[in-house]
Amino acid sequence: MNPSFIALVVALPLLAAFLLPLVPSVLRRLVGPLALLAVAALGIVLWQASLVEPLVLTLGGFRPPLGIVFYVDGVAALFVLAVALVTLLLWPWGGDTSENLDRKQSLTLVLAAACAGLAVSGDLFNVYVFYELAAVASYGLAAGSRTAAAQVATFRYVILGSLGSLLALIGITLIYFRAGTLNLAHLADLAPQTLHDPLGLAAFFLILLGLGVKAELFLVNTWAPEVYATAEARVSALLAGLV
Numbered sequence: 001m002n003p004s005f006i007a008l009v010v011a012l013p014l015l016a017a018f019l020l021p022l023v024p025s026v027l028r029r030l031v032g033p034l035a036l037l038a039v040a041a042l043g044i045v046l047w048q049a050s051l052v053e054p055l056v057l058t059l060g061g062f063r064p065p066l067g068i069v070f071y072v073d074g075v076a077a078l079f080v081l082a083v084a085l086v087t088l089l090l091w092p093w094g095g096d097t098s099e100n101l102d103r104k105q106s107l108t109l110v111l112a113a114a115c116a117g118l119a120v121s122g123d124l125f126n127v128y129v130f131y132e133l134a135a136v137a138s139y140g141l142a143a144g145s146r147t148a149a150a151q152v153a154t155f156r157y158v159i160l161g162s163l164g165s166l167l168a169l170i171g172i173t174l175i176y177f178r179a180g181t182l183n184l185a186h187l188a189d190l191a192p193q194t195l196h197d198p199l200g201l202a203a204f205f206l207i208l209l210g211l212g213v214k215a216e217l218f219l220v221n222t223w224a225p226e227v228y229a230t231a232e233a234r235v236s237a238l239l240a241g242l243v
Contacts, residue, residue, distance in 0.1 A: 168210025
């Protein structure tokens with residue numbers, strides 16, 4: 001199978017999010033679900049192909065550790081499929097003004113693209129970029145109910161998320177300074193040496209803490225109850241299921 005198909009699991013939802021406000025209103029409600037169905041189908045195809053051997057796609061014309069790498073094995077492909085199916089189940093079909101519905105659908109597609117990108121990322125910098133993309137979409141969705149309580153909860157979410165992003169970025173910078181690469185396969189090989197080094201160990205905990213804020217790890221998930229209580233039920237389920 002051509003590894004270039006891997007990029008479509010990210011490109012299709014992002015393209016749909018961009019095109020959604022531009023297509024005629026008659027077709028507008030079909031753009032997102034069709035893109036997600038295509039991603040789900042790609043997840044199945046990638047899973048079948050990865051049973052033979054993992055798929056690797058290098059972008060940007062550079063090989064690792066400089067190139068951007070997408071890597072798909074069986075677990076990553078199933079995660080892509082799960083992202084598409086969960087997003088479809090929680091898709092915002094209606095119940096709002098046309099403008100608000102377009103915004104919610106576009107943000108939902110961006111969140112799905114970011115989560116699919118996380119599943120296939122082969123380097124730590126891409127993981128960070130897709131986490132940030134997912135965070136931005138999550139902020140917009142969490143504030144969607146437009147109540148005062150939701151705005152306050154989202155503001156706290158943004159503050160804590162931004163702090164987590166800063167910690168993760170510092171950790172990634174330290175990892176690159178220590179290991180000379182952000183490629184996950186290379187970092188796995190270098191893990192025994194890196195984690196025995198004080199700088200490498202500090203970088204690991206900074207990344208864990210930073211990304212853990214968005215992943216709702218215990219002790220750094222204080223934003224979650226308030227956001228879930230004030231956001232729409234569909235949004236709360238989407239954040240709990242994907243983020």
